[in-house]
Amino acid sequence: MTELISNDTVTKNELSEALFDRVGLNKREAKDMIDAFFDRIGQSLKSGFEVKISGFGTFQLRNKSARPGRNLKTGQMIPIAARRVVTFHASQKLKDVVESYARENRV
Numbered sequence: 001m002t003e004l005i006s007n008d009t010v011t012k013n014e015l016s017e018a019l020f021d022r023v024g025l026n027k028r029e030a031k032d033m034i035d036a037f038f039d040r041i042g043q044s045l046k047s048g049f050e051v052k053i054s055g056f057g058t059f060q061l062r063n064k065s066a067r068p069g070r071n072l073k074t075g076q077m078i079p080i081a082a083r084r085v086v087t088f089h090a091s092q093k094l095k096d097v098v099e100s101y102a103r104e105n106r107v
Helices: 012-023 027-046 092-105
Strands: 051-053 057-064 067-070 077-080 083-090
Touching (some): 027 051, 027 057, 083 092
Antiparallel strands (some): 051 057, 067 077
């Protein structure tokens, strides 16, 4: 069985490999399922909806106001435009899993 976490980053390819190994989908179906999953999240956010995944967390859009910034190399003041950003808030269940892992591995 393919290990889901093989390095510091989990890729879409690793997720589809895990579906192939654990669920029994063929590789094309697994890749299509992962792509559809992320496309759906992106489309929902693009449409202005938040995305809640039970036991994992919530993706939300947040509007950030324009503000002054500074070029760290030159010290020159520059304007930072208003923009929309995606935020993620982990569910309590996910926080508990991470905390449990940290305790077990003394991270």
